[in-house]
Amino acid sequence: MADKREIKCDCGGLLAEKEVKIDHISTLAMVCPNCSFTTLTKEQAKEFRKRIEFHQAIDQERQVIKIGNSMGITFPEKLHDFGITVGKKVKIEALDERSFKVELM
Ligand SMILES: [Zn+2]
Numbered sequence: 001m002a003d004k005r006e007i008k009c010d011c012g013g014l015l016a017e018k019e020v021k022i023d024h025i026s027t028l029a030m031v032c033p034n035c036s037f038t039t040l041t042k043e044q045a046k047e048f049r050k051r052i053e054f055h056q057a058i059d060q061e062r063q064v065i066k067i068g069n070s071m072g073i074t075f076p077e078k079l080h081d082f083g084i085t086v087g088k089k090v091k092i093e094a095l096d097e098r099s100f101k102v103e104l105m
Helices: 042-058 077-082
Strands: 016-022 025-031 065-067 070-072 090-096 099-104
Touching: 025 042, 042 077
Parallel strands: none
Antiparallel strands: 016 025, 065 070, 090 099
16 A cells, blocks of 8 residues: 555554454454554555445355356346456365355456
8 A cells, every 4th residue: 555654552552554354354454563452544444345345245145056067156246336247257266175265356
């Protein structure tokens, strides 16, 4: 990010940008290394709001369906709003024996 301002914590520590989880959603935030005080810059808050909306659009149970001779999972229509369209390339990667991630390319 371009405008990195120094933010001082009430305890005297200097806040540093760090990936944290707020309500189970990871986001970048400014965190005090001494007392763990956490706050979001305006830019981080905007990014966090986008992530919340994305979670709301995609987090759900789906059923594996048959598509021709293959299996598939459909995505909700709402994902159009996030630039996910038919023909878009994705990368699929196993995380463990029960989960995998689908990354937009
Ligand atoms: Zn502090």
